[in-house]
Amino acid sequence: MSVEWSQARPYATLCMMSDDSSLPSTNSSSKPATRKIIHIDMDCFYAAIEMREKPELKDIPMAVGYPYKRGVLTTANYVARKFGIRSAMPVATALKKCPDLRLVEPRFELYKAESKKIRKVLQRYTRLIEPLSLDEAYLDVTGHTYFEGSASLLARQILKEIFEETQLTASAGVAPNKFIAKVASDWNKPNGLKTVSDKEVLSFVSPLKIGKIPGVGPKTEARLKLLGLETCADIQKFPLRDLMREFGEWGFKLHELSFGRDERPVEIEGDPKSISAENTFEDDLVTETAIRAELYRVYEDLRNRLKKYSHLTIGSCFIKVKTFDFKTFTRERSSQQMMSFEDYFSLVKLWQNPIETPIRLIGAGVRFKSADESLQTSFLESL
Ligand code: TTP
Numbered sequence: 001m002s003v004e005w006s007q008a009r010p011y012a013t014l015c016m017m018s019d020d021s022s023l024p025s026t027n028s029s030s031k032p033a034t035r036k037i038i039h040i041d042m043d044c045f046y047a048a049i050e051m052r053e054k055p056e057l058k059d060i061p062m063a064v065g066y067p068y069k070r071g072v073l074t075t076a077n078y079v080a081r082k083f084g085i086r087s088a089m090p091v092a093t094a095l096k097k098c099p100d101l102r103l104v105e106p107r108f109e110l111y112k113a114e115s116k117k118i119r120k121v122l123q124r125y126t127r128l129i130e131p132l133s134l135d136e137a138y139l140d141v142t143g144h145t146y147f148e149g150s151a152s153l154l155a156r157q158i159l160k161e162i163f164e165e166t167q168l169t170a171s172a173g174v175a176p177n178k179f180i181a182k183v184a185s186d187w188n189k190p191n192g193l194k195t196v197s198d199k200e201v202l203s204f205v206s207p208l209k210i211g212k213i214p215g216v217g218p219k220t221e222a223r224l225k226l227l228g229l230e231t232c233a234d235i236q237k238f239p240l241r242d243l244m245r246e247f248g249e250w251g252f253k254l255h256e257l258s259f260g261r262d263e264r265p266v267e268i269e270g271d272p273k274s275i276s277a278e279n280t281f282e283d284d285l286v287t288e289t290a291i292r293a294e295l296y297r298v299y300e301d302l303r304n305r306l307k308k309y310s311h312l313t314i315g316s317c318f319i320k321v322k323t324f325d326f327k328t329f330t331r332e333r334s335s336q337q338m339m340s341f342e343d344y345f346s347l348v349k350l351w352q353n354p355i356e357t358p359i360r361l362i363g364a365g366v367r368f369k370s371a372d373e374s375l376q377t378s379f380l381e382s383l
């Protein structure tokens with residue numbers, strides 16, 4: 001059974017395994033029209049807000065995080081980054097690297113309010129906005145008419161307006177697709193702009209480390225390194241057939257991305273078709289006890305996420321399993337409500353019983369009914 005994965009993880013949708021093992025065509029004959037994608041990313045977002053609020057923090061190393069030894073930092077200002085301080089670094093490690101580091105407690109409500117102001121600026125120019133987090137978004141401005149159609153000038157204007165509204169700087173990447181735009185926005189940070197034209201994509205992408213490719217985490221990176229692949233240029237030269245033998249359908253995606261080809265659309269925010277929670281493990285799960293325990297954590301996570309969507313009607317529940325060899329399986333069951341943990345676990349058993357294949361990822365989700373389907377159900381129930 002194939003399942004469309006959560007809207008919030010559009011990339012995963014592209015990674016779904018296909019039963020068809022034949023090589024897909026690279027679509028060289030029907031070239032799609034060039035798009036204009038802008039990726040906007042605020043500069044050291046939480047830290048920048050705190051520095052704006054308390055200018056005395058500007059020139060000293062500071063980071064945003066709770067001052068607990070076992071806590072982790074959300075982010076740090078650029079002064080602190082010179083000491084090697086990074087997002088997600090444990091507080092204790094950060095203080096070792098920089099004993100003078102000033103820790104500021106996060107104020108999420110304030111960050112959300114700033115994010116709203118930024119969103120309003122973006123909405124002046126397009127409706128095609130895909131927010132990735134409070135401080136990051138993709139915009140599809142293909143065919144816009146501002147600045148005689150120049151996406152670079154439009155991006156520059158957006159950065160200017162964000163600064164006028166919030167006194168915060170952002171960086172932007174302008175490119176024909178999401179992958180390249182995102183890498184480009186990091187290119188001239190902070191307060192920078194980088195445009196990569198259609199013609200420049202190949203020379204831009206080729207020297208990039210494979211870790212920059214969306215969907216390539218440390219584990220995949222390590223596997224690619226074992227094959228001698230470190231940059232996009234290396235992947236370009238590697239036989240597609242071998243890449244697909246190693247990674248299945250995802251190998252094809254890697255091949256495409258290594259040439260800077262990425263057709264993922266900018267997905268506007270709306271009610272999700274489904275939501276899910278999932279976890280990838282450092283070490284594959286091999287025992288049923290471990291699988292149960294991890295599924296339970298994912299299940300609890302899903303239950304918490306679901307609270308925000310009580311206005312939507314559930315149509316089915318599903319699990320997702322990725323095995324050690326990167327094969328993805330899903331099992332789904334109709335249900336009007338979120339199933340019990342035991343029912344979710346029984347879906348895993350439906351996939352394999354007894355479970356013998358090592359698992360690298362486990363996920364659980366619910367799929368919502370569309371507005372039309374919900375209407376139909378309530379009509380039938382009223383008869
Ligand atoms: P990022 O855009 O990744 O980082 P940043 O804006 O702080 O720095 P940069 O200039 O490199 O873009 O994340 C945006 C915010 O999200 C960041 O300010 C804090 C929060 N965050 C976390 O809470 N935990 C994390 O692990 C990361 C990466 C970010």
Ligand code: MG
Nearest residue numbers: 041042043135
């Ligand atoms: Mg940022």
